Amino acid sequence: MSEIVLDKVWKEYGDQIVLEQISLTIAARAFVALVGPSGCGKTTFLRLLLGEEAPTQGTITLDGVPLVAEPGPDRGVVFQRYSVFPHLTVLGNVLLGKVLKASPIAARLFGAKRRAAIEEARQLIAEVGLTGAEDKYPAQLSGGMQQRLALAQALIMRPRVLLLDEPFGALDPGIRAEIHVLMKRLWHETELTVVMVTHDLREAFTLGTRVIAFERPRDRPEERERYGARLSRDIDIWPPRIAGETSIYAPDRADPVIPLSLAQDDLAPRGDRVS
Amino acid sequence: MRWINLKPGRATSVALMLAPFALLVIAYGIGSAARLAENPGDKLLPALQSLVDAVNRMAFTPDVRTGEYLLWSDTAASLSRLVAALGIATAIALVTGMVIGMFPYIRALLAPFVATVSMVPPLALLPILFIVLGLGETAKITLIVIGVAPAMIRDLALKVLELPREQLIKAQTLGGSSWQIALRVVLPQILPRLITCLRLQLGPAWLFLIAAEAISADSGLGYRIFLVRRYLSMDVIFPYVAWITLLAIIANFALDRLRIAVFPWSNLERGA
Numbered sequence: 001m002s003e004i005v006l007d008k009v010w011k012e013y014g015d016q017i018v019l020e021q022i023s024l025t026i027a028a029r030a031f032v033a034l035v036g037p038s039g040c041g042k043t044t045f046l047r048l049l050l051g052e053e054a055p056t057q058g059t060i061t062l063d064g065v066p067l068v069a070e071p072g073p074d075r076g077v078v079f080q081r082y083s084v085f086p087h088l089t090v091l092g093n094v095l096l097g098k099v100l101k102a103s104p105i106a107a108r109l110f111g112a113k114r115r116a117a118i119e120e121a122r123q124l125i126a127e128v129g130l131t132g133a134e135d136k137y138p139a140q141l142s143g144g145m146q147q148r149l150a151l152a153q154a155l156i157m158r159p160r161v162l163l164l165d166e167p168f169g170a171l172d173p174g175i176r177a178e179i180h181v182l183m184k185r186l187w188h189e190t191e192l193t194v195v196m197v198t199h200d201l202r203e204a205f206t207l208g209t210r211v212i213a214f215e216r217p218r219d220r221p222e223e224r225e226r227y228g229a230r231l232s233r234d235i236d237i238w239p240p241r242i243a244g245e246t247s248i249y250a251p252d253r254a255d256p257v258i259p260l261s262l263a264q265d266d267l268a269p270r271g272d273r274v275s
Numbered sequence: 276m277r278w279i280n281l282k283p284g285r286a287t288s289v290a291l292m293l294a295p296f297a298l299l300v301i302a303y304g305i306g307s308a309a310r311l312a313e314n315p316g317d318k319l320l321p322a323l324q325s326l327v328d329a330v331n332r333m334a335f336t337p338d339v340r341t342g343e344y345l346l347w348s349d350t351a352a353s354l355s356r357l358v359a360a361l362g363i364a365t366a367i368a369l370v371t372g373m374v375i376g377m378f379p380y381i382r383a384l385l386a387p388f389v390a391t392v393s394m395v396p397p398l399a400l401l402p403i404l405f406i407v408l409g410l411g412e413t414a415k416i417t418l419i420v421i422g423v424a425p426a427m428i429r430d431l432a433l434k435v436l437e438l439p440r441e442q443l444i445k446a447q448t449l450g451g452s453s454w455q456i457a458l459r460v461v462l463p464q465i466l467p468r469l470i471t472c473l474r475l476q477l478g479p480a481w482l483f484l485i486a487a488e489a490i491s492a493d494s495g496l497g498y499r500i501f502l503v504r505r506y507l508s509m510d511v512i513f514p515y516v517a518w519i520t521l522l523a524i525i526a527n528f529a530l531d532r533l534r535i536a537v538f539p540w541s542n543l544e545r546g547a
Binding site for chain 1: 543
């Protein structure tokens with residue numbers, strides 16, 4: 001499984017303390033939504049989990065093993081922007097993880113191996129509702145479609161942990177609702193622990209099994225530097241959502257058996273801009 | 276309507292585009308005619324007919340001494356130098372720029388050095404190159420490489436650094452090693468920039484080529500211009516300059532087409 005344990009984690013940049021005294025256990029297959037005001041260290045926290053930054057003090061373990069201070073294939077990520085590679089088509093983007101894993105030197109696949117990888121990629125592309133757009137470049141996709149692509153690209157690695165950094169923040173409300181449905185289904189169907197940073201409380205409560213808030217307890221200008229953000233709220237969603245199970249309390253709200261819909265948020269091809 | 280909102284139509288655009296060229300030709304014609312009317316032996320602004328004769332002599336009549344068609348042998352000599360030099364400079368710039376942009380250790384080692392080298396005026400190095408490397412092709416090609424490579428290296432390194440942090444992180448979460456990321460994420464994204472960079476360096480490259488040829492060569496477009504300068508042969512110089520300009524324009528255009536053909540996505544970004 002994939003339990004994440006943080007033990008008294010501090011993060012400082014020079015004199016500036018960003019996070020202090022964060023102790024937290026994230027259960028396997030949980031969907032944790034991280035909220036808080038701007039500049040309270042949510043993204044820093046995600047970077048710690050990602051391995052992009054190392055904690056100044058304290059330890060982070062994934063299944064009891066300390067995290068390597070480098071991003072790796074066991075933790076997938078989707079950012080708000082720039083998550084997909086502009087020089088690869090949709091298929092190429094999803095395929096990339098497979099290719100990098102199987103071909104360390106040439107970083108390319110040929111023949112039967114390539115066909116098998118393409119087959120798997122196509123399934124995942126269908127799963128996120130991008131069938132038909134395989135040969136498009138990201139610049140030809142709408143924002144919602146790009147985020148779907150980023151999800152598919154991350155999920156092909158079968159990561160144990162999926163980290164989301166305000167992934168749907170730049171999307172229109174309607175499109176966001178659709179991608180929430182997708183996100184929920186993916187969480188139910190795959191072996192994932194999800195940590196999502198969001199500005200949107202509604203989103204946090206719609207998707208999460210647990211909502212965590214960061215806040216600076218001392219936020220006067222002169223205190224800013226020397227006091228970081230702490231964990232201020234830790235709310236378990238009730239009725240509980242459990243990955244892969246229909247809720248007996250509110251089946252409409254946490255239903256894993258959502259029919260596989262091929263609805264796309266914006267099918268209008270933007271290929272007409274190519275000229 | 277405000278001037279900033281007035282846009283020319285297609286025909287007007289073409290007419291406007293051609294107007295300065297036409298003006299230049301007309302001005303030349305008037306000037307030439309005026310000077311020739313005063314002194315039929317004037318060499319500074321030869322008549323159109325003398326230019327045509329000169330082109331005919333240089334391009335389509337074999338030279339009496341060598342039996343070569345001078346314009347074409349000069350062009351071949353110059354272009355082979357230019358292509359060799361730009362090829363070497365591009366290869367150096369691609370590898371160096373990429374490693375400087377990608378690896379902090381190499382950046383700390385090389386970035387200040389490249390920045391310093393790029394400040395050395397290449398033409399000031401020309402005497403040194405001629406002394407050390409002799410008067411042959413090596414010195415000329417080296418001059419062009421020294422002249423254009425540092426700027427290309429810096430440009431490419433910057434381009435690598437401009438790649439969003441998110442992309443490199445994402446590539447690592449997809450299991451990419453440094454080598455794989457260089458090959459599949461960084462390289463394809465800076466190749467279009469490399470071509471653009473090469474286009475921008477065409478001007479300096481020609482400058483260094485002609486400077487080197489002017490000083491020491493036995494063939495080449497720059498050599499010819501500076502040779503016939505002694506006889507005030509403006510009838511040869513003008514067509515040569517026009518020809519050099521045309522070659523540069525063609526190279527510029529071809530490189531841009533190449534970029535769009537090979538990297539179609541690099542133009543989508545701009546439109547989006």
